[in-house]
Amino acid sequence: MGQEPRLLELVRQKIRLKHYSIRTEESYIGWIKRYIYFHDKQHPKDMGRAEIEAFLSDLAIRGKVSASTQNQAFSALLFLYVKVLNIDVFDNIDAFRAKMPQRLPTVLTFDETMEILDAMTDVFQLIAKILYGCGLRGIECVRLRVKDADFGLNQIIVRDGKGKKRSYNYAAGRD
Incomplete structure (x- = not known):
């Protein structure tokens, strides 16, 4: 047994x-x-x-x-x-709630972003440009393969994205 x-x-x-x-x-x-x-x-x-x-x-x-x-x-x-466990004990959970932050997020301007990207080199610059331009998650970006870039359609195909729900096509940005 x-x-x-x-x-x-x-x-x-x-x-x-x-x-x-x-x-x-x-x-x-x-x-x-x-x-x-x-x-x-x-x-x-x-x-x-x-x-x-x-x-x-x-x-x-x-x-x-x-x-x-x-x-x-x-x-x-x-x-x-x-x-x-197949137990539903979540009706009316009354826990003390943590406070939401009262600050606004810091967002870089376009020019500041371009300055940072220009200061990077080699593969780090490429990764940062893909993250910024296509909105990929970090793990999605580092899992990309050469065959995932379709230069004819100007697209990047993300396979097994978050939750492995489906493939996504991101239109690459234009300069």
Whole structure:
């Protein structure tokens, strides 16, 4: 008789079945481990809404994490309970929420961007120009192959983009 897979292995299997990125897998596993250790290694199936609220509130109050970090932890626990354990304990979660930043993002002007690109050389300049001109994610850019550039159609084809949903065509910028 085979032994039943451990909890974190079940989480990995479900994440891979849904074709989430390896970065999402690493993040979710990390948050689930932190949640379990926060509650003295109790199994999540033996915990519920109160424990989730306590963990998320602690992240915001003692951990002083950003709102997006707290949301990422929430998403990991949501995945764990709903997709892996098939338990829905997420009605009316009332955790203390981390504050959203009150600052505006710093955005470079076009001229500042061109100055930075001109200061770069070789492959770094090429990568930066593709990221800026086509709006690719970093991992999508470094995975590009020569055959993904279609100079006749002035396009770049991105295969296995985020979530491996489909291929994208980005029209290359013109000088």
